[in-house]
Amino acid sequence: MAEIKVPDTFLWINEADVCNLIDLSGTVDALEKGLKMEADGKAVNMTKTQTVWGYGSLNVTGAQFVGDGLVGAKVWSNANLGAAPIMVLHNSEDGQIAAVVEAFALGQMRTAALSSVATKWCSQPDADEMAIMGSGHQALPQVAAILSVRKLKRVRVWSRTPANRDAFVADVKKAYPELEVKGYDTVEAAARDCPIITTFTRSKEPFLEAGMLSKGTHINAGGAIIPTNAEIAQDVFKRCDKIVCDNLAQVQKGSRELMEYVKNGGSWDKVIPICNLVKEQKPRPSGADITIYKFMGMGLADMASAVEIYRRARAKGAGKAYPHPHRSHPRLT
Known part of the structure; x- marks a missing residue:
């Protein structure tokens, strides 16, 4: 040598x-x-x-x-x-x-890019509205991510802290003056009839429930990146026609939401790595109820x-x- x-x-x-x-x-x-x-x-x-x-x-x-x-x-x-x-x-x-x-x-750009790719293949092609749950440093890049693949007209914003929510609404309006941007007091109101929902919080307990979601919704769930945190309630997964992750071994080890899904009777065989989406190039299944992309950063x-x-x-x-x-x-x- x-x-x-x-x-x-x-x-x-x-x-x-x-x-x-x-x-x-x-x-x-x-x-x-x-x-x-x-x-x-x-x-x-x-x-x-x-x-x-x-x-x-x-x-x-x-x-x-x-x-x-x-x-x-x-x-x-x-x-x-x-x-x-x-x-x-x-x-x-x-x-x-x-x-x-x-x-x-x-x-920030990598995380936004992951949402962009997942939304491209999992959301309805004509979706023109999104809800962002959370107002931290990842929130604005997440709006940019969806805008890169969907022609948005409206953005809904929810945050636990009203002052942070209002400040972020102003940030989005400044960055994208062509968009209609509105803050919401509750998760349920922000999620109602919204075709794309992105969650990016540090929540310890799930807050997005199946009863808040309409048929045809796609969710990007990116905030719960350690096993102590969770954003998505288990009843959401029961409605999912497609569950996508960034890396299967990673979510098996660190995603409380997906580990509980499997513990409650779900199967890891139903969880698809995002690389397969890119390789297969197949759009959202016709008539799908809910799709979700669970990512932790890979x-x-x-x-x-x-x-x-x-x-x-x-x-x-x-x-x-x-x-x-x-x-x-x-x-x-």
Whole structure:
């Protein structure tokens, strides 16, 4: 085996670089490419691992894109609503660092892209209205995600905190003045007869129930990403004609909602990975009652974005070179 040559530098790509190099449309394209690779066995997701404490969690996701010569992992902590995620890319041939990517904007666009792809294949093609449950930092990208695949006319907003709801309504109106935007006091009112519902909260208990939903609804459920949280009531799953997830092994390990669904008599065989949607290219089943996309954030989606960002950074000379780590001898005595 040839001796590994340690490079002099690796590339650090900061948040501003990320936002200059790629937008939501580019992220969606990168994601669909990565999902097709996964479906064909050319990319492999690393199941999310985490440890949880009273006011936070430490999380690691990753994936291998050996065909692109790269593997990578994202690490971040959520603690008292704070986070600072980073993505580290290594060369798959020699294990050396290729790049570090600051991953807050990357994560927002990646999460929005997942909703975009799921909504494209699961919602009614003529859906022109959505409800967003939650008003945190993921909420506006989620509106953008649905707008990228559906011609929305109206957006409904619900949040537990009225002041946050009203502020977010104003944010959406400012970002998209062509849309009719309205805040709602209750989940039931916001969900009534709405064809697309996206949930992004930190709720500990389910709040979206089957009786609130009309036939033809598609749900993007993205807020409950740790086993202690839940947004979707179990009676919703009984009405679902299609249940989609980002990664089956991941939701089997970390989704309270889907674990309870199976415990109550459901089957994991009914839960479809989103890569299969992209490969099959089949639209929403005719006459479907409810469809749901349960996503927790997967490393393959982060990696798909990071690989494209890294490619563009190298092509455009973006990012900053930092000295690559070199080994020193440990003190053993």
